[in-house]
Amino acid sequence: MSGHLWLVVPAAGQGRRMGADRPKQYLPLAGQPVLARTLARLHEAFPEARLCLCLDPDDGHFDPAWVPFADWRRAPGGAERVDSVVSALEAIAPDAAEDDLVLVHDVARPCVTVDDLVRLLSAIADDPVGGLLAARAADTMKRDDGAGRVRTTESREGLWHALTPQGFRYGLLRRALGEALAAGVAVTDEASAVEAAGHSPRLVSGRRDNLKITHPEDLILAELVLSAQELAAQATSRIYPEASARHEGNLSREYK
Numbered sequence: 001m002s003g004h005l006w007l008v009v010p011a012a013g014q015g016r017r018m019g020a021d022r023p024k025q026y027l028p029l030a031g032q033p034v035l036a037r038t039l040a041r042l043h044e045a046f047p048e049a050r051l052c053l054c055l056d057p058d059d060g061h062f063d064p065a066w067v068p069f070a071d072w073r074r075a076p077g078g079a080e081r082v083d084s085v086v087s088a089l090e091a092i093a094p095d096a097a098e099d100d101l102v103l104v105h106d107v108a109r110p111c112v113t114v115d116d117l118v119r120l121l122s123a124i125a126d127d128p129v130g131g132l133l134a135a136r137a138a139d140t141m142k143r144d145d146g147a148g149r150v151r152t153t154e155s156r157e158g159l160w161h162a163l164t165p166q167g168f169r170y171g172l173l174r175r176a177l178g179e180a181l182a183a184g185v186a187v188t189d190e191a192s193a194v195e196a197a198g199h200s201p202r203l204v205s206g207r208r209d210n211l212k213i214t215h216p217e218d219l220i221l222a223e224l225v226l227s228a229q230e231l232a233a234q235a236t237s238r239i240y241p242e243a244s245a246r247h248e249g250n251l252s253r254e255y256k
């Protein structure tokens with residue numbers, strides 16, 4: 001990969017569906033704010049990346065001590081997630097090159113693994129379009145009739161859940177978001193804007209436990225996921241100490 005790697009982390013949401021006394025990114029998750037956990041995972045995978053954090057201009061909870069990156073800046077969040085991402089792309093404009101890769105990752109997804117982050121980057125590093133982590137739909141899909149009853153059962157063939165990070169070249173992403181917003185396209189993730197511009201982002205199969213904390217029960221699930229991931233990592237290094245060390249070595253050579 002040539003150029004710089006940028007991480008854009010939209011963290012300006014209000015967490016209305018969580019219904020807590022503060023935005024969900026500031027709720028404690030296994031003893032640390034969600035925001036600190038998410039940034040720690042990103043930093044573990046990409047310690048040299050440049051970070052742009054989108055924060056609500058009226059945010060009264062943020063503490064810069066939670067940011068482990070040496071090179072980081074903040075951008076004012078907007079009304080919707082997409083507005084926050086656009087604001088971040090504007091904030092990095094003076095230093096970002098057209099071909100720099102930008103990974104956008106929700107602050108509300110603290111369980112993303114280093115392995116998935118690194119696999120995504122290596123899958124899209126030389127891809128002309130870019131792509132996203134995603135998980136195949138695994139349940140039978142129903143469409144409702146608007147009154148709480150099933151209208152139809154939809155085929156799940158070829159359906160995926162869009163996760164984050166989603167990674168694209170700076171120039172392509174900025175243009176695609178601008179055009180999609182101007183055309184009134186519903187932009188719920190970066191890929192939808194890139195699709196509207198006529199491209200097909202690459203789907204990179206990611207772990208289903210990269211959940212987005214949205215509702216109160218998700219916080220409990222996320223805590224269980226983090227502790228299961230920790231136990232699995234400990235078991236792996238106990239059972240396969242050499243493979244584990246080799247894996248770490250490869251990561252550091254390629255991406256750190």
Ligand SMILES: Nc1ccn([C@@H]2O[C@H](COP(=O)(O)OP(=O)(O)OP(=O)(O)O)[C@@H](O)[C@H]2O)c(=O)n1
Nearest residue numbers: 010011012013014015016017079080081084107
């Ligand atoms: N104006 C906004 C809205 C959302 N986000 C961020 O986008 C991600 C996904 O959004 P979501 O899960 O919907 O978060 P909230 O908007 O906080 O939640 P809610 O919709 O329940 O209010 C989160 O990391 C959130 O902080 C943002 O940066 N700016």
Ligand SMILES: C[C@](O)(CO)[C@H](O)COP(=O)(O)O
Nearest residue numbers: 081106162163164188189212
């Ligand atoms: C970007 C995203 O996390 C991909 O699944 C999702 O679209 C965000 O949606 P939300 O409605 O803003 O939570």
